[in-house]
Amino acid sequence: xxxxxxxxxxxxxxxxxxxxxxxxxxxxxxxxxxxxxxxxxxxxxxxxxxxxxxxxxxxxxxxxxxxxxxxxxxxxxxxxxxxxxxxxxxxxxxxxxxxxxxxxxxxxxxxxxxxxxxxxxxxxxxxxxxxxxxxxxxxxxxxxxxxxxxxxxxxxxxxxxxxxxxxxxxxxxxxxxxxxxxxxxxxxxxxxxxxxxxxxxxxxxxxxxxxxxxxxxxxxxxxxxxxxxxxxxxxxxxxxxxxxxxxxxxxxxxxxxxxxxxxxxxxxxxxxxxxxxxxxxxxxxxxxxxxxxxxxxxxxxxxxxxxxxxxxxxxxxxxxxxxxxxxxxxxxxxxxxxxxxxxxxxxxxxxxxxxxxxxxxxxxxxxxxxxxxxxxxxxxxxxxxxxxxxxxxxxxxxxxxxxxxxx
Amino acid sequence: xxxxxxxxxxxxxxxxxxxxxxxxxxxxxxxxxxxxxxxxxxxxxxxxxxxxxxxxxxxxxxxxxxxxxxxxxxxxxxxxxxxxxxxxxxxxxxxxxxxxxxxxxxxxxxxxxxxxxxxxxxxxxxxxxxxxxxxxxxxxxxxxxxxxxxxxxxxxxxxxxxxxxxxxxxxxxxxxxxxxxxxxxxxxxxxxxxxxxxxxxxxxxxxxxxxxxxxxxxxxxxxxxxxxxxxxxxxxxxxxxxxxxxxxxxxxxxxxxxxxxxxxxxxxxxxxxxxxxxxxxxxxxxxxxxxxxxxxxxxxxxxxxxxxxxxxxxxxxxxxxxxxxxxxxxxxxxxxxxxxxxxxxxxxxxxxxxxxxxxxxxxxxxxxxxxxxxxxxxxxxxxxxxxxxxxxxxxxxxxxxxxxxxxxxxxxxxxxxxxxxxxxxxx
Numbered sequence: 001x002x003x004x005x006x007x008x009x010x011x012x013x014x015x016x017x018x019x020x021x022x023x024x025x026x027x028x029x030x031x032x033x034x035x036x037x038x039x040x041x042x043x044x045x046x047x048x049x050x051x052x053x054x055x056x057x058x059x060x061x062x063x064x065x066x067x068x069x070x071x072x073x074x075x076x077x078x079x080x081x082x083x084x085x086x087x088x089x090x091x092x093x094x095x096x097x098x099x100x101x102x103x104x105x106x107x108x109x110x111x112x113x114x115x116x117x118x119x120x121x122x123x124x125x126x127x128x129x130x131x132x133x134x135x136x137x138x139x140x141x142x143x144x145x146x147x148x149x150x151x152x153x154x155x156x157x158x159x160x161x162x163x164x165x166x167x168x169x170x171x172x173x174x175x176x177x178x179x180x181x182x183x184x185x186x187x188x189x190x191x192x193x194x195x196x197x198x199x200x201x202x203x204x205x206x207x208x209x210x211x212x213x214x215x216x217x218x219x220x221x222x223x224x225x226x227x228x229x230x231x232x233x234x235x236x237x238x239x240x241x242x243x244x245x246x247x248x249x250x251x252x253x254x255x256x257x258x259x260x261x262x263x264x265x266x267x268x269x270x271x272x273x274x275x276x277x278x279x280x281x282x283x284x285x286x287x288x289x290x291x292x293x294x295x296x297x298x299x300x301x302x303x304x305x306x307x308x309x310x311x312x313x314x315x316x317x318x319x320x321x322x323x324x325x326x327x328x329x330x331x332x333x334x335x336x337x338x339x340x341x342x343x344x345x346x347x348x349x350x351x352x353x354x355x356x357x358x359x360x361x362x363x364x365x366x367x368x369x370x371x372x373x374x375x376x377x378x379x380x381x382x383x384x385x386x387x388x389x390x391x392x393x394x395x396x397x398x399x400x401x402x403x404x405x406x407x
Numbered sequence: 408x409x410x411x412x413x414x415x416x417x418x419x420x421x422x423x424x425x426x427x428x429x430x431x432x433x434x435x436x437x438x439x440x441x442x443x444x445x446x447x448x449x450x451x452x453x454x455x456x457x458x459x460x461x462x463x464x465x466x467x468x469x470x471x472x473x474x475x476x477x478x479x480x481x482x483x484x485x486x487x488x489x490x491x492x493x494x495x496x497x498x499x500x501x502x503x504x505x506x507x508x509x510x511x512x513x514x515x516x517x518x519x520x521x522x523x524x525x526x527x528x529x530x531x532x533x534x535x536x537x538x539x540x541x542x543x544x545x546x547x548x549x550x551x552x553x554x555x556x557x558x559x560x561x562x563x564x565x566x567x568x569x570x571x572x573x574x575x576x577x578x579x580x581x582x583x584x585x586x587x588x589x590x591x592x593x594x595x596x597x598x599x600x601x602x603x604x605x606x607x608x609x610x611x612x613x614x615x616x617x618x619x620x621x622x623x624x625x626x627x628x629x630x631x632x633x634x635x636x637x638x639x640x641x642x643x644x645x646x647x648x649x650x651x652x653x654x655x656x657x658x659x660x661x662x663x664x665x666x667x668x669x670x671x672x673x674x675x676x677x678x679x680x681x682x683x684x685x686x687x688x689x690x691x692x693x694x695x696x697x698x699x700x701x702x703x704x705x706x707x708x709x710x711x712x713x714x715x716x717x718x719x720x721x722x723x724x725x726x727x728x729x730x731x732x733x734x735x736x737x738x739x740x741x742x743x744x745x746x747x748x749x750x751x752x753x754x755x756x757x758x759x760x761x762x763x764x765x766x767x768x769x770x771x772x773x774x775x776x777x778x779x780x781x782x783x784x785x786x787x788x789x790x791x792x793x794x795x796x797x798x799x800x801x802x803x804x805x806x807x808x809x810x811x812x813x814x815x816x817x818x819x820x821x822x823x824x825x826x827x828x829x830x831x832x833x834x
Contacts, residue, residue: 310703315700367730
């Protein structure tokens with residue numbers, strides 16, 4: 001069989017899969033290293049004397065393009081020429097999109113498979129180009145995938161069961177990963193807004209894996225913009241419903257969730273930290289210092305771990321936990337003073353100095369107290385002229401749980 | 408006809424450009440010497456040449472017959488390296504890639520029309536055309552200063568579009584550029600140095616910010632247009648930034664400090680640490696947490712240890728941990744000119760602190776105590792601030808405030824600031 005015959009056979013196959021709406025098999029043959037692709041290429045090499053047929057210019061026809069570009073991309077991959085592979089895969093993808101507009105829910109897996117391959121060759125291409133100070137392939141890929149995303153989200157198919165809308169969150173999650181890698185958080189935000197404004201079915205109607213991934217990213221973005229209540233809500237859900245075996249994902253969730261909970265007074269349990277050493281490495285000692293009211297140690301640790309925390313984007317969140325540490329120190333000093341409701345500023349100041357915060361002054365103590373009273377951590381008032389803090393007789397230090405604001 | 412296709416948009420409305428025959432001939436020759444694929448570029452270049460000649464009023468006086476053809480003409484042999492002479496371009500500019508034999512004794516055995524002969528003729532015409540253009544440019548309002556080619560380190564990204572100015576007037580008002588700059592209005596580096604000295608003196612003597620800012624903007628423009636990027640550029644931006652800071656013009660300050668960031672990154676000497684500290688304080692003023700985080704991430708250990716930067720970092724930390732006492736204590740000892748930056752958000756932080764104080768202190772607090780806590784110059788200044796918020800102060804020897812009553816006003820005062828912050832931070 002000549003290679004051009006083999007090619008047109010392949011093209012026929014794609015066409016038939018499309019017309020019979022065989023989504024599963026389409027998704028099985030479209031990957032760059034699918035069995036079918038390898039088989040065809042292997043046969044072409046062995047029996048037809050090479051891949052020359054693929055060098056010929058394309059004849060018109062949608063599936064022609066998809067077929068030929070797909071095989072060209074696969075060949076380029078084998079050669080290690082990922083820049084070429086990326087260009088070819090983009091061509092395959094765009095050609096596929098032209099058909100996708102008219103296809104239904106069954107074709108979503110095919111799209112996803114192409115997206116995944118596109119991501120991976122784009123990243124490899126950028127790695128190769130980085131040596132020359134070039135790049136931008138991943139950006140190109142995101143623009144292309146965004147088109148696929150729109151096609152899913154804005155599908156007008158009246159029958160919901162057949163609608164492409166069911167693919168929206170899958171593609172969105174792919175985009176989240178890419179945008180995050182590029183640092184384009186504003187694009188993530190606009191995507192979330194677009195989804196909110198669209199007429200998609202409710203998130204909980206989608207498969208759980210879609211929900212977990214999406215809520216993880218939405219939680220992470222809320223965390224970054226310091227909307228901690230929203231972040232907590234999404235991240236808790238993601239953690240609770242994350243697949244039991246998805247260890248790395250759980251660590252990712254916990255990296256953001258932990259400081260949010262710590263700032264509410266909920267320190268991570270030792271069992272959790274045993275199971276997830278990276279979380280322990282980052283927050284374990286901070287939690288201990290905060291719970292013990294060891295402000296000096298807390299500040300030390302914050303400085304020590306600053307680099308790692310900033311890299312994880314969690315420094316500002318971890319800093320918030322300091323109020324818990326302050327509250328604990330004040331509570332200890334109160335208890336040491338015999339739980340007297342009138343506590344002189346000077347006493348507290350001496351206590352702070354003894355705890356290692358050497359340059360504390362009385363005015364600073366007043367400011368610290370004002371801050372803690374304002375935050376609700378301490379119930380009472382300050383009598384400046386008498387130099388005394390007058391704490392509530394009932395519950396001078398309300399339980400931290402009661403301070404948590406609902407989302 | 409190609410010339411008709413050019414339809415140069417005249418600078419004045421409505422009048423048809425009247426071209427002398429020599430110009431028409433020039434245009435025709437250009438098109439004849441141009442291949443099809445370069446035609447588009449040629450049109451652009453011709454448009455530029457003609458527009459600049461007409462805006463200088465020289466369209467009739469330039470010697471179009473002997474003018475070398477524009478660069479886009481790639482067909483005629485021997486004229487392939489013709490220069491597009493913008494007036495004012497120094498003769499020594501863009502080095503040629505010729506591998507011709509050195510200018511010297513004509514070889515009699517060459518044919519009259521050989522490439523070499525053509526090139527030599529071309530060079531002679533170039534020189535003559537230049538001299539004429541220079542003579543014509545001399546009757547603009549400034550004297551012609553022979554523009555020196557700037558030193559190798561002064562110009563970044565030299566290309567054929569970089570110009571060297573010829574204007575010798577020290578002062579120049581700022582005008583936003585809407586077209587290619589006229590070199591006779593652009594001041595070269597030596598003149599600009601004198602201008603900076605002048606501005607320094609004028610600022611100290613007169614303190615007229617409007618004038619000085621205007622002059623600085625045109626100074627910066629001249630630097631940009633000539634692509635001068637050296638330690639002088641840094642000096643200019645630093646000085647303008649400091650003056651803007653002192654006056655409270657944060658718009659200009661921000662422009663300067665972001666430009667300085669680029670300049671320092673190029674390795675140019677300057678007060679990088681001083682301005683890094685300013686940048687941090689500026690982010691604290693705008694409450695842009697993303698920028699703060701990014702700046703933190705990018706900082707090296709050495710940078711963090713610089714006294715000015717360390718101070719700014721401590722200010723950040725005091726604000727993040729709600730320690731207004733430390734914040735105001737740091738405010739009082741801000742190094743360099745950072746105090747002007749903190750001035751801009753001091754009142755906001757004072758409102759914040761006051762809100763906390765109103766919740767915590769009972770029953771009354773003396774104005775003196777509030778003044779000390781919030782780092783006012785003196786109790787009267789504090790009283791004025793409180794009055795501005797609508798907070799009642801008692802009318803006796805030791806004025807004081809009923810903290811419980813003042814609480815709603817303190818909250819209302821913060822709303823003015825909270826609106827600015829879109830993200831709804833919880834303080």
